[in-house]
Amino acid sequence: MFPILQLGPAAIPVAPIVLLAGVLLGATLIEWHAARLGLDRDAVSNMVYLALAAGLIGARLGYVIQHLDAFANDLLSIVMPTPTTLDPLSGLVCAIGAGVLYAVRYQLPLWRTLDALTPGIVIMGIALGIAHLASGDAFGAPAQLPWSIRLWEEDRHPSQAYEILAALAILILWRLGRDRSPFDGFQFLLVAALFAGSVLVLEAFRGDSWLFRGWRISQALALGILALSLVALHLLSRSHPTASPLARTGEILIGTEREP
Amino acid sequence: MSDFLVSRRFYAFAVAVLLLGAAWTIQSRVPLSDAAGGQLTSPREGFPAPEFTLEDFQGAPLASSSLRGQVVVINVWTSWCGPCRAEMPALERVYIAEKSRGLVVLGVNSTIQDNETDARGLARELGITFPLLLDRDGAVTSRYRVRALPTTFIVDRRGIIRSVMIGGPLAEAALRSKINALLAEP
Known part of the structure; x- marks a missing residue:
């Protein structure tokens, strides 16, 4: 593992670089997939970058608001690039809020736009696993197995490798199901269900889970997301009973007049 | 696929998946005696700081x-x-x-x-x-x-x-x- 890349006087943590690469690759794939689904690729791209910017600003502002007493006399430090002074939850809320506002403003169809985001979500899942491997975060529980890795002074489950493999498997499944989507929203809900399922299973091998009275919080959240995804898949399929799989692909929607 | 999602088989599949997930969550619960954390020291967040x-x-x-x-x-x-x-x-x-x-x-x-x-x-x-x-x-x-x-x-x-x-x-x-x-x- 190489947590720090030392370039002259600059100490650059590898994990954020991997995440940044994931964001850029994911955003590119989202643009491409949006066009494929017949969406305005520029509008979707703008929405993604707006959400990212809002997420970053929101994460910092959220942190500052929670520690207002510390920042009150040193306002300039609010804009200093200190990665440890970000609040992920605030960032997530702001990113989703900005994305939703943009989508409403430019009348992007909800479920198809969410479908367009799926390759980006899957790529970010892979990038997150690699970033965890680079930094040693999200480490596994102690285990004596032939495939255990030595990390933080103990032999452990290679939980980061599990995470990467699961995300790669989801990428393959998404790719296989991409052209067979029976209705808008299918790809997004499929990926959401698969990620929730992978967290549900793999969290058990983690050595750093957030716990509440012994319960792993991520597993409870994943179980909830899995249930919601399955219910949403069922409800959406009922409201879109039949449709030609081919009619759902972008090329055909763009290039062909459908018969009444 | 659409047919499957509105069928009774999907209900059974969804219920089975969620029950298995719940069982796995229970099975992988951390005993309260372990949840307090071990004595392993390491220079990272959440671990006891190495002494010197x-x-x-x-x-x-x-x-x-x-x-x-x-x-x-x-x-x-x-x-x-x-x-x-x-x-x-x-x-x-x-x-x-x-x-x-x-x-x-x-x-x-x-x-x-x-x-x-x-x-x-x-x-x-x-x-x-x-x-x-x-x-x-x-x-x-x-x-x-x-x-x-x-x-x-x-x-x-x-x-x-x-x-x-x-x-x-x-x-x-x-x-x-x-x-x-x-x-x-x-």
Whole structure:
């Protein structure tokens, strides 16, 4: 593992670089997939970058608001690039809020736009696993197995490798199901269900889970997301009973007049 | 696929998946006796901080274990490191302001990659009053896996590392935002 890349006087943590690469690759794939689904690729791209910017600003502002007493006399430090002074939850809320506002403003169809985001979500899942491997975060529980890795002074489950493999498997499944989507929203809900399922299973091998009275919080959240995804898949399929799989692909929607 | 999603087989599939998921969640619950955390020490957030004993500039030994019960900021630095030099005044200000509330700042000079004369000179020049320790053989630099300078570890009153900040210079506000809540803890 190489947590720090030392370039002259600059100490650059590898994990954020991997995440940044994931964001850029994911955003590119989202643009491409949006066009494929017949969406305005520029509008979707703008929405993604707006959400990212809002997420970053929101994460910092959220942190500052929670520690207002510390920042009150040193306002300039609010804009200093200190990665440890970000609040992920605030960032997530702001990113989703900005994305939703943009989508409403430019009348992007909800479920198809969410479908367009799926390759980006899957790529970010892979990038997150690699970033965890680079930094040693999200480490596994102690285990004596032939495939255990030595990390933080103990032999452990290679939980980061599990995470990467699961995300790669989801990428393959998404790719296989991409052209067979029976209705808008299918790809997004499929990926959401698969990620929730992978967290549900793999969290058990983690050595750093957030716990509440012994319960792993991520597993409870994943179980909830899995249930919601399955219910949403069922409800959406009922409201879109039949449709030609081919009619759902972008090329055909763009290039062909459908018969009444 | 659409047919499957509206069929009774899908209900059965969904219920089976959720029941299996719930069973797995129960099965993988961490026993309360283990949930409190083991005694494994490691230089990362959530782990007990590795203990060490180093001499200060006057040759007096200081054991990190003796500081249990206080919030400890461990700042690893060298005299030739620009960001280390730049953040020292902020560390000093926070130390002066908060030491009565139980804050200790330890400036661990990574002497193995520095020299004592320069380190003393910098401390004198900046008027540093918090304890400055000499890591002559690099043992602490190594045990704390310091790969970039400066690196700052914030340890709570129970000896658990709560924050690791790699690189600098560290803003005073960022430092205060990390320690204020810890100082308020019993």
